[in-house]
Amino acid sequence: MAMLAAATLWWLPVSPGNTQQISLTLDDITGAGWGARGIRASFINGSVSIQITDVQAGGQSWKDVRLDCAALRLERARIACDDGLLAAPALGEKIPLAFIYVTDKRVLELSLKPARDETWHVNMAPGKRGNDLGLRIDGGRLQRAAPWLPPEWPKLNAGVVNGTLGYTGDGRISAKLIVSNAGFADTTGLHAGEKIGFTLDIATEPVADALRWNATLQWQAGESFWQPIYLKAANQHLSAEGRLDAKSLAVERGVLAYPGLGEVAFAGVYDLADRKILQATVDAPAIPLAALHEMVLKPFLAGTALAEIRADGRVSAALRLTGAGLHSVDVKLHNVSFDDKAQQRFALFEVNGSVPWRADAATQASVTVKGGEILKMPLGAFAVLLNMHGPRFELKQLRVPLLDGFIDMRDFVARAGGADGYWQFTGEVGGISMDKFTTALGLPVMHGTLAATLPMVRQVKSTLRVDGALSLKVFDGAVDVRNLVLLDMFGKAPRVQADVAMRNLDLGLVTRTYSFGNITGRIDASIAGLELVNWQPVKFDARLASSAGEYPRKISQAAVQNISALGGAGAAAAIQRSFLRFFEQFGYDRLGWRCKLQNSVCEMSGVEGEDKPQGYVLVKGGGIPAITVMGYNRQVSWQELLDRIKRVTQGNVKPIVE
């Protein structure tokens, strides 16, 4: 019902001649959802001009709106205008319009024709209750809807809409709109769409204090990018129905049919005032993982090891949200397999099971894995029983078969959630043959069995820390790694700090492995203050010395040559060459070598307490025939030393016997 306030009407017969003039002023006129202020209309000899200071509709306002009709036809039961013009500074253009108003039937036909191929046709007629309103759009420019969209949304920049919209006086609305070549973009470029075409059907019906609605949307053309997801039209079909009232928008049943992915059902309630989801459920049964990864997950995993994987199998997921956040997630895995297709670092095959997570209750995930691979080493079958309670995850024990041995993980605890997140576990590695292990990793073949104890391993933020000693047995001796810290582990330059101690290694096994010539004996080694950046040593204090105790001590001619080569060119000169010529093996008393690395320079010395003014002792002779090897270079660049070691272990240095 329109309200009219303060109207003035003059009818002024103006002389001379037959000129007629009627002027009308209205202070304001308001209706449901619209209003106009400062209306002045004048009628001079069949030409009508209406000026309105301010028109408001749907929350928008237009200033200085002007409607001119050069030839208004006033007939007995009709008022008609064939050549009207609508203008307002905000429109930026003059829009031609035409209307016919049938006075006795109270029917209005209004056509706005902003462009040659664009018509907005309005039809208004009395219905059963109040007026019925119809709108037919032919070639409507979509950008005209821009003022009604929230300012934070990306801007519409192209698009044409065709279709109809109807409103009946009893409150029903029905619309069928076909949109083509639509485009939108924001200034950051993170949200954009191009050449989008879709069909939208909407129907609403009033019920007590609310509207029932249903809608279907079919996306036929174009592409969109909504950081980080890129989607292409493929006849995706969305249908939903629910209720709308002053406080909330409810989706009671929604289905998204996505070719290639399957059907996802959803429902929920959105609070219009607080602009937040009060509750929602999403149910996606048996989605093919390959398509899910390619279309949805991959963009979120960019830069991680999981971005470039080959995935297979199906995943079912059901999510429930409440106003407080995520309430439950139920994931079921059906024959899921995936592998690192580019770099072949990891793979898991035939993963099955269910993960029923609840925000406020204790549950258990049960997952079985038939097999896998890590760094090309085969993993056997294993089962995971993970206890979950909100952000906390616990795993009592897990044994993963690796090669012919196993990795045991015990007392795994993790807490999810940004800054407070961490995980920790203790464990053991055992029964893995070193020859299989080293062959798989492409290292020189070593013998024996790999066994290691993993004390508390803990990760907080990007720092991984091992409390206690990580112990392993190699070369018939023991290696302890203490104070192991891995900093910035996901960065480009991860840093490692540790102190390493090795006891009683069998030199026979070591030298055979690294083709160093043969040395019989036992050795202790320590690397104190080891610091690696990007896996390259930058600092350490390393010492090698013969172990204490009784054992055979022999060194081959080749080993002598190689040790000499490590000591630099000067070292070889000290060897009594005539000796070398006659004997394959020599006796020794002690071996010793120290390298203190700092600023890319290794400061070298030899057997402790045996330093001579002219050099240091690397091999102190003993027994018959005995040989002493001296080193003379006290400082050597780390790179040079590495090159020497490489040449020696690759067998490029041959013993020179004169």
Next chain:
Amino acid sequence: MKQRIANILMLIVALAGASHVFAQVNLEINTPGITAIQGSMQKRHAELAPLYASGAVGLTRDGNVALRDPAAVPLPQRAAVNSLIAAENQDRAALYREIARANNHPEWEGDIRGTFGQRWIDRARSGWFVQNASGAWVKK
């Protein structure tokens, strides 16, 4: 050699404005960490160069790169370009941090970033877009 002298001169000029303590910084310092970051940036440069040339990506004053003209990147490639920019900026941040750390002055990271920002801009090829003193994009 000429280029090297020019670089050093430029560096001296750039550093002249910094505090006298900061003037001791060695921007050419090398550690395995810095080598790794530079290697990673060098590899990425092949992908970034055409984006600089097309004006899609520009060099910011604060030593980063940014998507300047989204319209120059087709929608299917936009996620990849955004990841490329994010990865480059992550490397740059790590580089500034590592250089500060290697100089035993982690607190210089901000100054090092500022100096590098100017350095990348000075070295940008003609036709690339860089941010001027007021933050506006200009074509070199």
